[in-house]
Every structure is written in C-alpha cells, then in structure tokens.
Amino acid sequence: MISRRDFLQVGMAASALLGTSGFGNWARLAAQQRLTQDQLLQFETFGNVSLIHVTDIHAQLKPIYFREPSVNIGVGGNKGAVPHVTGAEFRKLYGIEDGSPSHYALSSGDFASLAQAYGRVGGMDRVATVIKAIRADRPDAILLDGGDTWHGSYTCLKTEGQDMVNVMNALEPDAMTFHWEFTLGSDRVKELVESLPFAALGQNIFDAEWDEPTEIFPPYKMFERGGTKIAVIGQAFPYMPIANPGWMFPEYAFGIRDENMQAMVDEVRAAGAECVVVLSHNGFDVDKKMATVVSGIDVILSGHTHDALPEPAVSGETLIFPSGSNGKFVTRIDLDIRDGRMMGYRSKLIPIFSDVISPDADMTALIDEQRAPFEADMAEVIGQTDSLLYRRGNFNGTWDDLICDALLAERDAEIALSPGVRWGPSLIPGQDITREDIFNVTSMTYGKAYRTEMTGEFLKVVLEDVADNIFNPDPYYQQGGDMVRTGGLGYHIDVREPQGSRIGNMTLLNTGEPIDPARNYVVAGWASVNEDTEGPQIWDVVESHIAKMGTVTVNRDNNNSVVVTGV
Amino acid sequence: MELTRRKLLALGSGAMALSSLTGLPAFASMMDDAIAKLTGGADLGEGAVTITAPEIAENGNTVPIEVSAPGAVAITVYADGNPVPNVATFKFGPLAASRSASTRIRLATTQNVVAIAQMEDGSFQKASANVKVTIGGCGG
Numbered sequence: 001m002i003s004r005r006d007f008l009q010v011g012m013a014a015s016a017l018l019g020t021s022g023f024g025n026w027a028r029l030a031a032q033q034r035l036t037q038d039q040l041l042q043f044e045t046f047g048n049v050s051l052i053h054v055t056d057i058h059a060q061l062k063p064i065y066f067r068e069p070s071v072n073i074g075v076g077g078n079k080g081a082v083p084h085v086t087g088a089e090f091r092k093l094y095g096i097e098d099g100s101p102s103h104y105a106l107s108s109g110d111f112a113s114l115a116q117a118y119g120r121v122g123g124m125d126r127v128a129t130v131i132k133a134i135r136a137d138r139p140d141a142i143l144l145d146g147g148d149t150w151h152g153s154y155t156c157l158k159t160e161g162q163d164m165v166n167v168m169n170a171l172e173p174d175a176m177t178f179h180w181e182f183t184l185g186s187d188r189v190k191e192l193v194e195s196l197p198f199a200a201l202g203q204n205i206f207d208a209e210w211d212e213p214t215e216i217f218p219p220y221k222m223f224e225r226g227g228t229k230i231a232v233i234g235q236a237f238p239y240m241p242i243a244n245p246g247w248m249f250p251e252y253a254f255g256i257r258d259e260n261m262q263a264m265v266d267e268v269r270a271a272g273a274e275c276v277v278v279l280s281h282n283g284f285d286v287d288k289k290m291a292t293v294v295s296g297i298d299v300i301l302s303g304h305t306h307d308a309l310p311e312p313a314v315s316g317e318t319l320i321f322p323s324g325s326n327g328k329f330v331t332r333i334d335l336d337i338r339d340g341r342m343m344g345y346r347s348k349l350i351p352i353f354s355d356v357i358s359p360d361a362d363m364t365a366l367i368d369e370q371r372a373p374f375e376a377d378m379a380e381v382i383g384q385t386d387s388l389l390y391r392r393g394n395f396n397g398t399w400d401d402l403i404c405d406a407l408l409a410e411r412d413a414e415i416a417l418s419p420g421v422r423w424g425p426s427l428i429p430g431q432d433i434t435r436e437d438i439f440n441v442t443s444m445t446y447g448k449a450y451r452t453e454m455t456g457e458f459l460k461v462v463l464e465d466v467a468d469n470i471f472n473p474d475p476y477y478q479q480g481g482d483m484v485r486t487g488g489l490g491y492h493i494d495v496r497e498p499q500g501s502r503i504g505n506m507t508l509l510n511t512g513e514p515i516d517p518a519r520n521y522v523v524a525g526w527a528s529v530n531e532d533t534e535g536p537q538i539w540d541v542v543e544s545h546i547a548k549m550g551t552v553t554v555n556r557d558n559n560n561s562v563v564v565t566g567v
Numbered sequence: 568m569e570l571t572r573r574k575l576l577a578l579g580s581g582a583m584a585l586s587s588l589t590g591l592p593a594f595a596s597m598m599d600d601a602i603a604k605l606t607g608g609a610d611l612g613e614g615a616v617t618i619t620a621p622e623i624a625e626n627g628n629t630v631p632i633e634v635s636a637p638g639a640v641a642i643t644v645y646a647d648g649n650p651v652p653n654v655a656t657f658k659f660g661p662l663a664a665s666r667s668a669s670t671r672i673r674l675a676t677t678q679n680v681v682a683i684a685q686m687e688d689g690s691f692q693k694a695s696a697n698v699k700v701t702i703g704g705c706g707g
Contacts (some may be wrong), residue, residue, distance in 0.1 A: 208625075211631045242623055253625055477622055
C-alpha cells in the first residue's frame with residue numbers, strides 16, 4: 001500500500017514532470033527571451049481549495065532588488081539539505097539554467113548583471129495583481145500573511161505600521177501571524193490587531209503572567225471552502241522576547257509549544273477539519289522538525305528564515321512551502337480535499353518580476369497615498385554606490401560591512417557589532433543611495449547606536465552565544481537570523497563545535513593583534529534589546545558616514561577576516 | 568551611554584551566564600548525588616513521567632515548567648546547573664485526580680531540568696528537558 005509520504009512525493013514528481021508547478025518552464029521561456037505576466041500566472045486550477053501565501057514582506061511596498069544568500073550553512077541533520085544549498089549548487093539541484101529568470105529570482109551568483117537584465121522584484125501593487133488573478137480562478141481562495149509585515153521601511157516606522165495595515169487590508173487577507181510586529185510595542189500591536197478585519201492567529205502567543213492563551217490572538221480559524229473545512233493554525237515567531245526586546249511586549253510569552261500545537265491539531269480535526277494548515281513564523285528548519293513531532297498537519301506555510309523554494313519540501317507527512325521575503329514571491333497552492341483528507345496538490349512559487357507583472361492601479365494609488373507625506377524626505381539622495389550592497393548570508397554582507405564601517409568611524413570605536421537580521425533589500429552598482437534605502441536596512445523601534453566597553457572575554461561570549469543560536473544542531477534551539485556582523489574584529493568559526501568552542505583566533509583588525517580576554521575594547525553597535533540603550537539612531541550614523549564618503553566602495557576586510565570551517 | 572557588563576548580562580534573558588563557556592555545568596554531580604539519595608540507587612525507568620519546559624528560556628529568572636506522571640505518588644524536580652539543584656517535590660495522595668503540577672523556576676544558566684517520579688509500586692521514573700538560557704540572537 002502506498003504510504004502518505006510516498007503519495008506526497010509521487011505527487012511532487014508528477015507535478016515536476018508535467019510542469020504543473022510552472023517551474024521547469026521558466027528556463028525554456030528565458031531561452032526564448034520572453035517572459036510574460038500570463039506565463040508567470042499560468043496555473044491549471046486544481047482540486048477544490050486554494051491557498052495564497054505571502055510572508056516576511058518587511059514593509060516593502062515598492063519594487064526593490066533582493067539578492068539571495070551565497071552562504072547558508074545547514075548543520076546537524078540539515079547539512080546539505082534545502083534551503084542550505086545556494087548559488088550554482090541550488091541551480092543544479094533544481095535544474096535551473098544559468099542566467100535564467102529562475103537563477104535571478106531564486107539563487108545568488110552574477111546578481112548585479114542579472115539585476116540589470118531582469119529588473120526589480122516585488123511591489124505590493126504587483127502582488128495585488130497576482131492575488132486578483134488567483135481569485136479570478138478561485139474566488140474563495142484563502143489569503144494568509146505569515147508576518148514580519150509591519151516592519152522594515154521609513155513609512156512603516158513613521159506610521160507605526162499603519163501604512164502596511166492599510167495596504168494589506170485592501171488585499172483582504174483571511175489570517176495573519178506575527179514577529180517584528182511586536183516591536184511596535186504591545187499597546188500599538190493591540191490597537192492594530194483589534195482594528196483588523198481578519199484573524200490574528202498564534203497558538204503559541206500566551207499571556208506571560210499566567211502562561212495561558214490570550215483572547216486577542218486565537219490559536220486557529222476554521223474556513224468552509226469548496227465543500228470542506230480547512231483549519232488554519234497560527235504559529236508566531238517562538239523566540240520573540242529573546243531575539244527582540246521583551247520589555248516592549250512584557251505581557252506576552254511565546255515558545256514553540258509543540259505540545260499545544262498537537263492539542264490544537266487534534267481539536268480542529270475533532271471539529272471536522274479535513275485539512276490542517278499551519279501559518280508559521282518558526283523558520284524553515286524548525287517547521288521541518290515540528291512536522292515530525294506534531295502529527296496531522298497537512299501543510300505548513302513557512303516564514304521567518306526568508307527562504308524561497310520552487311517546490312515544497314516534504315517532512316514526515318507534511319508539505320512545507322517557504323515563500324521568500326520582501327514581496328518577492330507569492331505562493332499559490334491548490335488542494336484536492338475529499339473524504340476527510342488531502343488527496344493531492346498543485347503549487348507554484350510565483351516570482352514577482354516588477355517589469356513583467358503590471359501593477360494594480362488602485363493599489364499603486366493606495367501605496368502612493370501612504371508614502372506621500374514622507375516622499376520628499378525619503379527620496380533625498382545621500383550618496384552613490386560603486387559596490388553591490390546586500391545583506392543576506394550567514395556572515396557579513398556588503399551592507400553590513402558598510403554599516404560596521406559607519407559605526408567604527410562615526411562612533412570612534414575599535415570594534416563594531418551589527419545584528420544578523422535577514423531583511424533589507426539590495427542596491428546594485430551605480431545606484432543612488434537614498435534616505436529610504438538606508439531606512440530599508442536599518443529601521444526599527446530600537447535602533448539606537450550604543451558605544452560601550454567590552455572585555456575580550458565578553459566579546460567571545462557574545463559570538464559564541466549568537467553562533468549557537470544559528471548553528472545548534474537541534475533546530476528547536478535555533479532562532480533564525482544570521483551571525484552577528486562584526487567590524488574591526490576577525491575570527492575563526494568551526495560550526496560543528498558545541499557552544500563555547502566554535503570561536504577562535506579573535507583578532508583586532510586595526511593592529512592585527514589577538515584579542516586579549518582581559519582587555520577592554522571600545523565597541524559600537526545597534527539594535528540592543530536593553531531598555532536603557534542610548535546613542536544616535538543607526539540610520540543617522542549610516543547617513544552621516546555615506547554623506548562623507550559620497551561614493552561608496554565597500555571594503556570587504558570585515559567579511560574576509562571571518563574564516564569558516566566545519567561546513 | 569554607560570552600558571555596564573551587568574546590564575549586558577541582563578539583556579533579554581535576565582541570567583546570561585558566563586559558565587556557558589565552561590561546557591557542562593559543574594553542579595551536575597550534586598544533582599546525581601541528590602537523585603541517588605532519593606531513589607536509594609534504584610534503576611530509573613523512562614516514559615511514565617513527562618516534563619514540559621521551553622527549549623529556550625524567555626527569562627531565566629522565571630521559567631514555566633510542568634511535570635506529569637499518572638500513577639506517581641511524588642515528583643521531584645531538579646535543575647542540574649543551579650547552585651542548589653533541588654527545586655521542588657510534589658506529593659500526590661491516593662485521591663489526587665491528576666498527578667501533575669506546574670510552577671516556575673529560576674535557572675542560572677543553560678542546563679537540564681530533571682523530573683524524578685516515584686510510582687505507586689515504589690519504582691522510579693525519570694524525564695529531562697534541556698533549557699537554554701541565552702543573551703539571544705537577532706531574528707529574521
């Protein structure tokens with residue numbers, strides 16, 4: 001008898017063979033030098049239920065460039081497994097032709113020249129066009145937002161998320177879950193959530209005082225569509241008060257809480273759900289593990305780690321769909337749900353090529369309305385870049401090098417630390433750097449740039465601690481994100497070692513001398529989760545530095561001084 | 568600003584511990600001694616007692632845990648990295664409808680929280696959960 005797992009894999013192989021995912025077609029289309037909106041949207045409607053997934057938009061309303069990582073190390077059981085496969089290896093794995101649109105959308109390598117050829121990606125007016133087209137096929141498609149929506153831009157920071165709420169409401173989502181939203185502070189989160197015309201879900205969002213579920217964030221919502229019942233269970237980012245400032249939302253506790261997830265799955269199944277979907281902000285590897293611990297989940301819509309895969313991954317008996325970030329992708333999943341179970345699926349990760357997909361005029365107008373009060377301030381040109389500026393990757397990207405150099409210079413420090421977040425669009429050589437661009441890679445509600453002293457011993461503790469949050473072989477102990485970015489400090493890291501033994505050869509780049517555990521070093525950084533942090537805002541620090549440089553050419557010494565082994 | 572080391576230690580989790588540098592907690596053997604004293608050196612079974620704890624503590628000063636063991640007369644909780652590993656003992660009478668308890672405990676550092684259940688037949692059961700206490704990373 002064919003097992004459920006075999007069935008899912010056969011389904012995937014058939015879909016690849018028939019090209020129903022649309023994925024295999026892109027390279028051929030590219031070879032013919034044409035790519036149209038119809039081809040990007042082409043989808044043979046299947047089954048009786050459609051899901052639409054967007055996630056980690058990070059408030060990017062307008063088209064941007066976004067380079068995928070070239071370094072994304074998998075550890076433990078995930079070594080060498082997707083999404084820890086990058087660049088040419090990734091293209092080989094999925095049969096993607098070099099230089100094709102899929103190469104540009106999904107993998108790193110030759111990014112700057114491909115960006116010139118294929119143009120920007122994303123833009124919520126293009127996303128609106130795609131969602132409308134899917135709804136034209138399937139009017140009752142369920143639109144689900146995986147969170148990290150109300151954070152990441154100038155307008156989002158200034159309006160405390162209102163711009164994104166207005167834009168997303170116009171798309172009429174059915175449910176949402178959360179992460180960076182909480183950094184607006186719990187009062188603002190509550191105010192916005194209570195205004196939402198859709199469900200704010202999180203089975204793992206608990207009241208911190210009593211460690212019990214909240215009323216404002218229900219665990220799940222049931223949908224009756226296509227003659228069946230689908231349950232959507234929300235899973236917020238589990239490590240909010242650890243990775244972000246807990247003092248901003250002290251009323252809430254999080255965690256993975258997979259035992260409660262199992263209870264919720266059992267509850268919705270008992271209530272008649274024939275299909276269980278988890279709208280997750282766990283991160284890909286955590287989702288993969290959760291699918292093997294919790295039984296009865298059909299589909300996980302995966303967010304947080306910003307991965308984009310052209311086909312779902314199968315873990316246990318669950319399909320996992322990671323849908324990228326920054327508005328670059330929309331995933332459509334059609335499901336055939338009959339006789340109490342999911343019988344088949346067809347899916348497509350739709351890349352939002354901004355020059356190919358026409359913007360929805362109403363949405364363009366709504367976006368411009370949000371931006372209008374700030375447009376002049378945002379558009380101011382601060383400098384130009386000769387270098388490709390990007391962030392994604394386990395260690396310093398060029399944006400991080402530039403930010404660390406700004407901290408060293410503007411704050412007169414020996415060592416700079418910059419957070420290993422995964423958001424922040426790219427700029428290609430020759431582009432102006434506007435104030436908006438700087439906010440896109442720095443904006444947050446706790447952006448003050450501190451200047452302090454740390455001993456060499458403590459610096460090692462910081463590096464070891466952050467490294468274990470990324471390279472712990474058990475995904476449940478990983479928080480997502482990447483290694484803390486360093487300026488003026490070189491080190492070696494062996495990712496296979498346990499916490500306390502990964503980091504060695506720490507060097508002060510300025511002098512080439514080894515870091516002395518007992519000596520104090522002047523350290524500048526930003527995004528401290530400490531409530532009393534003082535200093536200028538990081539975007540002002542970076543702007544001042546770029547203005548002085550005029551044209552930015554990134555010095556890669558910071559990145560090249562990090563030596564990685566154990567991969 | 569004056570960002571003291573003490574404040575840095577308080578980042579995010581209240582109890583960021585330098586002992587994370589030293590590998591295994593030094594107090595583990597104290598816990599083993601305490602367990603041996605409780606059980607008289609009897610074999611420890613597994614499966615009948617469960618412990619629920621967060622994988623990573625949001626605040627090391629107050630970590631919510633729950634222990635459950637149907638058929639237990641007592642459950643003792645230890646934290647093997649605390650200076651005093653004994654945390655609590657919950658006793659259940661014959662009429663207790665539910666042999667489970669939840670509380671909050673303070674954890675000095677990343678360590679194992681261990682539950683030893685004494686069953687009605689006098690045998691002992693063990694369950695363990697590793698709870699990480701961290702200064703935290705930076706999310707996606």
